[in-house]
Amino acid sequence: MTATLRAGLVGLGMMGRHHARVLDALPGVELVALADPGGDPHGVAGGRPVGRDVQHVLDIGVDCCVVSVPTAHHEPVAVALAEAGVATLVEKPLALDVAAAERVVEAFRSRGVLGAVGHVERYNPALQQARRRLEHGQLGELYQVATRRQGPFPRRIGDVGVVMDLGTHDIDITEWVTQQPLVSVSARTTHRSGRAHEDLVAVVGQLADGGITNHLVNWLSPFKERLVVLTGTEGSFVVDTLAADLTFHANGPGELPWDAIAQFRGVSEGDVVRYSFAKPEPLRTELEAFRDAVLGVGSDVVTLESALRTIRVAAACLDSARTGTTVGV
Known part of the structure; x- marks a missing residue:
């Protein structure tokens, strides 16, 4: 420099x-x-x-x-x-x-x-790897994003609920990795810790290209979990952002050997690859x-405009939970 x-x-x-x-x-x-x-x-x-x-x-x-x-x-x-x-x-x-x-x-x-x-989280090396591999078509057509972000209550947080504090990670990750905006969300929240703000949210969303997302976020679990699963026509990526690990689960061969399951028209288990890459601190x-x-x-x-977009989606989640309806973004 x-x-x-x-x-x-x-x-x-x-x-x-x-x-x-x-x-x-x-x-x-x-x-x-x-x-x-x-x-x-x-x-x-x-x-x-x-x-x-x-x-x-x-x-x-x-x-x-x-x-x-x-x-x-x-x-x-x-x-x-x-x-x-x-x-x-x-x-x-x-x-x-x-x-x-x-x-x-x-x-x-x-x-x-x-x-x-x-x-x-955009700088997590496992998520950056996943995005690059998605861009190169490794999963084929992407049709589902599922995230889980769970753990004990962080006593440092007092001015927002779990949607704004933790859920904004998963909103941003989803739109950034897929390069697709969420167009609607349906959310449910609960209050279990006696605070004014929600401490658990479950969200189902839809991306502009038709992909489906779901997100489970809470401050009520006695263990810490940070997981992103991306599923497409060629297999799935499983991203553990705590360990910065990326695993690819490929779909299996089209022909199955047993007559008993030969009529199955979904996918079967294929090769599993856990990738090795440099892991600088995000x-x-x-x-x-x-x-x-x-x-x-x-x-x-991450631009201010992109972060504002994330706030809009988070607000839509809270509106959905409050009204019990699906809310467009």
């Missing part, structure tokens, strides 16, 4: 501490300004002063900034950075609701400032892409 970007970080909580760690080690970037009203609970400042808010970062002066505050505060912090002309990466989801997300998009668009969103890959975009040497970031 020939240039060094002065970077800021607003929000030093559970996700912010990882941004600080990666930014500190990223070539071409110097983390110079940090802010959080709660101070530095994870000890990531490394002797640098920690301000209370985004104004501290602006006063020090930065070229770019990462926003990792609670979702309810994304809009005011991001807009302040846009108004100051600072290239910004906002953690997902982009904002609390559609209206807030629209205002953030407009703040950056109207000023010609680079904005990006931290949908870090957050580092994401921040490298953001750095390159700020420097004008790359554009592999």
